[in-house]
Amino acid sequence: MPGTAAQTTIASAIIAGLLAANCIGVKWGARIQNATVFAKVGTLLAVTFLAGFVEAHPSETTAGGGASNLGPLGGIAAALVPVLFSYGGWQHALWIAGEVRKPKRDVPLSIVGGVMVVIIVYLLANWAYLRLLGYEDVARSRAVAADAVAAVWPSTGKRVVAAAVALSAFGVLNAQFLTGPRLVYRMAVDGRFFRPFAHVSPRFSTPIAAILLLGAMALGLLLAAGQNAVDRILTGAVLIDGLFFVVTGLALLVLRRKRADAVRPVRVPGYPFVPLLFVVGEITVVIGAYSDPKVRAAAYIAVAWVAAAAFCYLLFFRGGQAARDEDEPAGLPS
Numbered sequence: 434m435p436g437t438a439a440q441t442t443i444a445s446a447i448i449a450g451l452l453a454a455n456c457i458g459v460k461w462g463a464r465i466q467n468a469t470v471f472a473k474v475g476t477l478l479a480v481t482f483l484a485g486f487v488e489a490h491p492s493e494t495t496a497g498g499g500a501s502n503l504g505p506l507g508g509i510a511a512a513l514v515p516v517l518f519s520y521g522g523w524q525h526a527l528w529i530a531g532e533v534r535k536p537k538r539d540v541p542l543s544i545v546g547g548v549m550v551v552i553i554v555y556l557l558a559n560w561a562y563l564r565l566l567g568y569e570d571v572a573r574s575r576a577v578a579a580d581a582v583a584a585v586w587p588s589t590g591k592r593v594v595a596a597a598v599a600l601s602a603f604g605v606l607n608a609q610f611l612t613g614p615r616l617v618y619r620m621a622v623d624g625r626f627f628r629p630f631a632h633v634s635p636r637f638s639t640p641i642a643a644i645l646l647l648g649a650m651a652l653g654l655l656l657a658a659g660q661n662a663v664d665r666i667l668t669g670a671v672l673i674d675g676l677f678f679v680v681t682g683l684a685l686l687v688l689r690r691k692r693a694d695a696v697r698p699v700r701v702p703g704y705p706f707v708p709l710l711f712v713v714g715e716i717t718v719v720i721g722a723y724s725d726p727k728v729r730a731a732a733y734i735a736v737a738w739v740a741a742a743a744f745c746y747l748l749f750f751r752g753g754q755a756a757r758d759e760d761e762p763a764g765l766p767s
Contacts, residue, residue, distance in 0.1 A: 469604025
């Protein structure tokens, strides 16, 4: 119990520290984000470099670890949940588009470029894991990057990589406080959320109320779920993302038909097949998040969360009257 209490205290202190940094100014949040991204990419490339200079581990073709009764298709769908979580985050660029100087050019470039970098780095990293550990050890590992380096550099290497993984998680948390409040702020400005969250600090030029709201929710989830349920929270987050990605893909198809004459600075290549493929892939993720009985409770909680939010929206914000005053900025300062 003391260990668990200490972990919860440290996690709460980290959340509070990131809240303070992002409330003070967007530059502080951006600096933290840049540092953690460079550390994460550098660590994965270092592991790949290490794997290229050691003797390859014999790769097994039989499944290791616990057997799954989900069946081939169910197993693939369930496996897509953590995979898509690794590639997630591209949508955050949309949430801060109002603070980008040239959004029509830079937002699409950041999404496409960022996803391509993630694909390349993670493919290299997974090649390195399989080379250093082999199939069965990768399947059994709960900290695959640390175990892979420990296979060559047993003591210090494992600690260094574990620290880098923790720093990466730190960056993921910071990204939520850097981008998420901008979405809440913009919804409030448009009358789609409670009006107090549409205000910006005159001193720091940040949506402090929205930032504190997300921080309070993070602390609440941490205290309610505990340390041993973080993986389930992530599964629930992937399911919620999947549901809204499905709606987003379908909305593109509908809007292209209903608003055929609208100005579209960015065109979708391969339309309509690319959006349809995207929708099918996200539906598979949603099914996968529900199929695994070990994390099904998280799926139920995620669906209940979406249902509660939809009810709140219909009750309070369906009219969508703009909440912005004449003296209120249309967007946050960049």
